[in-house]
Amino acid sequence: MAVPSAGAGPDRDAVSAVRIGVLVPLTRPGWVEAGQHLLAGxxxxxxxxxxxxxxxxxxxxxxxxxTAADPGRAEAAVDELAGLGVAALAGEYHSVVARAAAARADALGLPFLCSSAVLDALTERPTDRVARLSPPQSHGWRVYADFLLDAGHHHIAVATQPSVYWASGVRVLRDHLATRGGTVVELDVREHSPTVLCDKLVEQRATALLLLVGSPVPAVPIVRAVRRDRRLAGILVGAPAGQPEFASWGTTLGDDGAGIPFLRYLPDELGPLAMQVEAGLRERLGGPPSFVAYEGHDTVAFLAALLREHGTDRARIAEAWPVVTVEGTRGPIRFGRTPGSGVWQWTGAPIQVVDRDPECPDRFRVLRSWRRGQDR
Known part of the structure; x- marks a missing residue:
């Protein structure tokens, strides 16, 4: 689906405009709410x-x-946008889709600033053309694993679906938990109904269940089944991928959706710029912006600074990732290289483990924070 371009109109000179291509999931099976927040930012x-x-x-x-969470559709969009003369590519939420877009952008020589996807292997080979704002999955999910361990959870069950992203998450959790005697048991939701999954949790004596599945289905039915099973009254339900971040989670699940820790990428306190942006995004979205909306804003802020300083030539843009610093809503953004990643990476992205407060599900509680140089 083609979406009207922001800023287009009779008072805009299309020839003189600097164009940025934007990839976002706006229809199912994509995570539409995340796409809407990303696009708003x-x-x-x-x-x-x-x-x-x-x-x-x-x-x-x-x-x-x-992109509708379709890698093939994303690749076709990259081809189209490159032909339309965009100076750079921005956006995308789904990791598998972002990986397909990154590979195609790299092949075409089109700079791509990925806003939200976290899969470590965003590209199969190192490239100067791709940069990423969100922290790598291996980093954020290790922070989450440490939270589980410190809370006394060493025997973890994960409800999973087939996906490169979910499989990568399982590996991160298993490897990190193993260093402190923890274990991970996988429960494939294709083989277990929510009721049977509850039986398996009792059999495995797991103290925590992590939802490595899509939302609302099957995540919501699983949460409801676990909450209603008296045998599982003491189990922690978690969702490291961030499903409870969005308003629809609270609207659909109510009190059942509270107390489910997830990852988000915000600092503990918003500075003046972030507060200004928060007010604008709240008005645009009709409610509180998620961290994904801030990622969207920061994507454009960085690209604009880069374009002002280095022009619109694609090769020059790709060379300039590490030499531009921009004050974003969540801190100063500068790109570098990190071990195991073939793309330019913002290493200072803040990480939080958060849940919805059981006393007030519309309010978030910060359970653990990480920022470069600090961990608490």
Whole structure:
């Protein structure tokens, strides 16, 4: 689906505009709510750039394409956007889709700043053309594993679906938990109904169940089944991929959706810039913005600074990732290389383990925080 470009209209000179291609999941089976938040942040960022003079007097135009969580659709969109002359590519939430887009962008020489996907192996080979804002899965999920261990959970069950992303998450958890005597048991949701899954949890004597599955289905039915099973009254339900972050989780599950720890990428306190952006995003979204919306804003803020300093030539953009520093909503953004990653990486992204407060499910509790140079 083609989405009208932000900033387009009769008062815009399409020839003079600086175009950025945007990939977001806006229809099912994509995580639509995440895509809406990501796009809202990107659009707010573009509006801010244009409100402050654009790119050296030229308007910034977004050319948006819906990936619908389909890697093939994303690859076709990258081909189309490259042909439309975009200076760079931005966005995407789903890791498998982002990986397909990154490979195609790299092959075409098109710079790609990935906003939200965390899969470590975003590209099969090292490249200068791809950069990422969100922390690698191996980093964030180790923070989550440490939270589980410190809370006394050493025997973990995971409800899983077939996916490169979920399989990678299981490996991270298993490897990290094993260093402190922890174990991980996989329960394939294709083989177990929510009721049978509860029986398996009792048999395995797991103290925590992690939802490595899509939302709302099958995550929501699993949560309801576990909450209603008296045998599992003491089990912790967790969702490291962040399913409880979005408002639909609380609306659908109510009190059952509280007390389920998940990962999000926000600092403990928002600074002046973030508070200003938060107000604008809240108005645009009709509710509190998720961390994904901030990622969207920061994506455009960084690309705009890079374009202003180094121009719109794709090769020059790819060379400039590590030499530009931008104050984002969640801290100063500068890219570097990290072991095991073939892309430019923001190493300072904050990480939190958070849940919805059982006393007030609309309120979030920070259970653990990580920022470069600190862990608490």
């Amino acid at each position: 990107i659009e707010w960022g573009a509006d801010s750039v244009n409100g402050s003079g654009g790119i050296d007097g030229r308007p910034l135009e977004l050319v948006v394409r819906d």
